Amino acid sequence: MVSASTTSEAASPIRLGMVGGGQGAFIGAVHRMAARLDGHYVLVAGALSSDPERARASAAELGLDPNRSYGSFQEMAEKEAARPDGIEAVSIVTPNHMHYPAAKAFLDAGIHVICDKPLTANLDDAKALAETVKKSGRLFVLTHNYSGYPMIRQARQMVREGVLGDIILIQAEYPQDWLSEPIEQTGQKQAAWRTDPAQSGAGGATGDIGTHAYQLATFVTGLKAESIAADLDRFVPGRRLDDNAHIMLRFSERNGKRAKGTIWVSQVAPGNENGLKLRVYGTKGGLEWVQADPNYLWYTPLGEPKRLLTRGGAGANAAAAAVTRIPGGHPEGYLEAFATLYTEAAQAIRSMRGGGGVPQNLVLPNIEDGLEGMRFIEACVRSSKEDAAWTRLDSL
Numbered sequence: 001m002v003s004a005s006t007t008s009e010a011a012s013p014i015r016l017g018m019v020g021g022g023q024g025a026f027i028g029a030v031h032r033m034a035a036r037l038d039g040h041y042v043l044v045a046g047a048l049s050s051d052p053e054r055a056r057a058s059a060a061e062l063g064l065d066p067n068r069s070y071g072s073f074q075e076m077a078e079k080e081a082a083r084p085d086g087i088e089a090v091s092i093v094t095p096n097h098m099h100y101p102a103a104k105a106f107l108d109a110g111i112h113v114i115c116d117k118p119l120t121a122n123l124d125d126a127k128a129l130a131e132t133v134k135k136s137g138r139l140f141v142l143t144h145n146y147s148g149y150p151m152i153r154q155a156r157q158m159v160r161e162g163v164l165g166d167i168i169l170i171q172a173e174y175p176q177d178w179l180s181e182p183i184e185q186t187g188q189k190q191a192a193w194r195t196d197p198a199q200s201g202a203g204g205a206t207g208d209i210g211t212h213a214y215q216l217a218t219f220v221t222g223l224k225a226e227s228i229a230a231d232l233d234r235f236v237p238g239r240r241l242d243d244n245a246h247i248m249l250r251f252s253e254r255n256g257k258r259a260k261g262t263i264w265v266s267q268v269a270p271g272n273e274n275g276l277k278l279r280v281y282g283t284k285g286g287l288e289w290v291q292a293d294p295n296y297l298w299y300t301p302l303g304e305p306k307r308l309l310t311r312g313g314a315g316a317n318a319a320a321a322a323v324t325r326i327p328g329g330h331p332e333g334y335l336e337a338f339a340t341l342y343t344e345a346a347q348a349i350r351s352m353r354g355g356g357g358v359p360q361n362l363v364l365p366n367i368e369d370g371l372e373g374m375r376f377i378e379a380c381v382r383s384s385k386e387d388a389a390w391t392r393l394d395s396l
Contacts, residue, residue, distance in 0.1 A: 013039070013040060013041055013042045014040055014041045014042070014088050014089055014346055014349055014350075015041075015042060015044050015045075015085065015086065015087045015088050015089075016035055016041040016042065016043050016044065016087060016088070016089050016090070016091060017043070017044065017045040017046055017047075017076060017080060017087035017089070017090040017091070017111075018031070018032070018043060018045075018046045018047075018048060018090065018091045018092075018093060019046070019047050019048075019073045019076070019090060019091070019092045019093065019094055019098075019102045020047075020048065020049070020092065020093040020094035020095075020098070021046075021048055021058075021091070021093040021094075022046075022048030022049035022054055022055055022057075022058030022059075023048075023049070023054055023057060023058045023061070024054075024189050025093065025189075026190060027093050027116055028048070028091075028093045030334075030335065030338060031091045031093050031114075031116070031143070031338065031342075032062075032091075033335055033338075033339075034145075034335055034338035034339040034341070034342045035091065035339075035342045037335065037336065037339035037342070037343075038339055038342070038343045038346075040342065040343055040346035041089075041342065041346065043062065043064070044064070044065070044068060044085075044087060045064065045065075045068040045069075045070070045076060045080055045086075045087050046058070046059055046062070046064055046068070046069060046070070046076070047069075047070040047071065047072055047073045047075070047076040048062075048069070050072075052071040055069055055070070055071060056069055068080075073098075073101070073102045073105055073106075074105055076090075077090075077105040077106050077108070077109040077111065078109065080109070080111070081109035081110060081111060086111075087111060088111065088112060088349060088353075089111060089112040089113070089114060089139070089345070089349060090102075090106045090111055090112070090113055090114070091114045091115075091116075092106075092113060092114070092115040092116060093116050094116075095193040095194075095199040095200065096118060096120065096121040096199060096200050096201050096207065097120075097121040097198060097199045097200070097201070099115055099116070099118075099119060099120050099121070099125075099129075100120040100121070100125035100126075100128065100129050103115055103129055103132070103140070104128075104129060104132050107132050107133060107136040107138050107140070108132065108136065110136070110138065111138065112138045112139040112140070112141075112345075112349055112352075113133075113138065113139070113140050113141070114141045114143060114341075114342070114345055115140070115141070115142055115143065115370075116142075116143050117142050117143060117144055117211055117212070117215075117365075117370070117373065118201070118203075118207050118208075118211045118370070118373050118374060118377065119142060119367070119370030119371065119373060119374050120201070120370075120374060121199070121200065121201035122201055122202065122374070123374045123375065123377075123378045123396060126370060126371050126374040127371070129367065129370075130367050130368075130370075130371055133367045139345065139348050139349060139352060139358065140366055140367045140370075141341060141345045141348075141364050141365065141366065142365040142366060142367070142369055142370045142373075143338065143341055143365070144211075144212060144215045144216070144219070144341075144365040144369065145334070145337045145338040145341060146212055146215075146216050146276065146291065146337060147215065147216065147219045147337075147341075147363070147365060148323065148336075148337035148338060148339070148340030148341045149289075149291075149294050149323075149332075149337045149340075150295075150311045150316070150319075150320040150321075150323050150324045150332065151289055151294060151295065151296065151297040151309070151311050151320060152216065152219070152220060152278075152289060152294075153319040153320050153322065153323055153363075154297055154309065154311075154316060154317050154319055154320035155220045155278075155280065155287050155289060155297055156219060156220045156222075156319060156363075157317050157318070157319035157320075158287065158299070158317070159220060159221055159222065159280065159282075159287075160222065162284075163284065163285065163299075164280065164281070164282030164283075164284055164285050164286065164287065165282040165283035165284030165285065165302075166254065166255050166257045166282055166283045167221050167223060167251075167254070167257075167259045167280060167281070167282045168257060168259050168260070168281060168282060168283060169259065169260060169261065169279075169280075169281040170217050170221060170223070170249070170251065170259055170260075170261035170262075170278075170279070170280055170281075171261065171262050171263075171277075171278070171279040171280075172213040172214070172216060172217045172261070172262075172263045172264075172276075172277065172278050172279075173213065173263065173264040173265070173275065173276070173277050174209040174210070174212060174213045174263075174264075174265045174266075174274075174275065174276045174277075175264065175265070175266045175267075175269035175272035175275040176209065176266065176267045176269065176272055176273065176274060176275070177267070177268065177269050177270045177271060177272050177273070178191075178267060178273075179191060179194075179195070179205075179236065179239075179243050179267035179268055180236070180267075180268045180269075180270055181236065182236050182237070182238055182239065184196075184239075185238070194208055194241075195239055195240060195241050195243075196240070196241075197240055197241060200241060201377065202241075202377060202378070202381045203241065203242065203377040203380065203381060204234075204239070204240075204241025204242040204243055204267075205241075205242050205243050205244060205245055205265045205266060205267045206230075206232065206242055206245050206247075206265060206376075206377050206380045206381070207241075207377050208267070209265050209267070209276075210245060210247070210263065210265040210376070210377070210380065211373040211376060211377065212276065213263050213265055213276065213278075214263060214372075214373065214376045215365065215369060215372075215373060216276070216278050217261060217263070217278060217280075218369075218372065219363075219365075219369075220278065220280055220287075221251075221259070221280055223251040223252055223254065223259055224251065224252050224372065224393070225249045225250065225251055225252075225261070225376065225379075225393055226250050226251060226252050226392060226393065226394070227249075227250045227379075227390045227391060227392045227393065228247055228248070228249055228250075228376070228379040228380060228383055228390070228391055228393065229247070229248045229383055229388045229389065229390045229391070230245055230246070230247045230248075230379070230380035230381075230383040230384045230388060230391075231245065231246045231247075231384055231388045232244070232245045232380060232381065232384035233245070235268050236268060242384075243266065243267045243268045244265070244266040244267070244268055244269075245263070245264070245265050245266070245380060245384075246262075246263075246264055247262065247263040247264070247265075247380060248260070248261070248262055249261035249262065249263065250390075257283075273292075274291065274292065275291070275292065276290075276291035276292075277289065277290050277291065283302070284301065284302050285299065285300055285301040285302050286299075286300045287299055287300075288300075294311075294332070294333055294337075295310060295311040295312075295328075295331055295332060295333075296308055296309070296310055296311070297309040297310075299315075310328055311324060311328060311332060312324055312326070312327050312328025312329065312330075313328045316328075323340045341364060341365070344362045344363075344364050345364060347359060347362060348362055348364065372393075375393045375396045376393070378396050379391045379392075379393050379396060382396075
């Protein structure tokens, strides 16, 4: 069970810094709450904005020492690495185009990195960052937070135990409606950078939420896409990046069978707030999970009635129990799923503190998952430009 720190751990919390996440940012506050939830971290430093004045004001709001509020991530990496009480890990919660330079600076300084998704703004930067991670010997975690939900862990273990038989069909969808109008033209901060190719990269909805849908499908099934056929749209006039995508996938072969899949992502689907869903079907049964109701997992054995498995209930398996904090019937959700990744990262960092490696029981999304996500985005963009032609990921 995920629990708060033991007495010895609490005496030595992990010193955390943050890049980005200042005033007006959404995801930075989420990361800070997640890091605090299980008591493993203390935020001690930040380069919270590229605007020095906003960075100072944001640091003051969070109670940071003014001497540890930095005007740039480069300054922060250099000065924190030189301090005897410097940060051990950094959260990077900037727009995509800043992930690579910031992560590289901290890895080069010997500091562990916890980075928001997608990995980078382009595949070349992703490949370069993978080399940096390898050379650094530091922990790199990519916060695909949906993989931290207990019932997603339950589904993953069920697939690995063969409960579903051979996987043959995978369906994921992630519709939203918040970009149904061109709000990026009004100065709305979150919309502005997500629809800007210079900051977001080549993928709009595919990069922002498509990578979540794809990572969730591969996390649960253990399968990777071999090739993709994608049809990307920009339905809002004047928009520079896709806001809707229909994607077909051919997965790698396993046990003589090749699973097929579909992903639909949209940010222009009225009536959908955050409609992430995953369905996995095998030769012996199927699973269905809905992010809006994450404490439940529907399981249907072939030829039998559907069964509702609940987080904390009698049907929960060891994988779900390991990341469950409170009794069944008390909902756990988005923040707790994020916190699961931070807690598992803390376990890895503490192991590495003592000279060990990352514990084998942890399933943290890492640099390889990030590379896979960037290949997914690139394949979608290339395929769509070629009239939805099938595109192999290993060609990228």
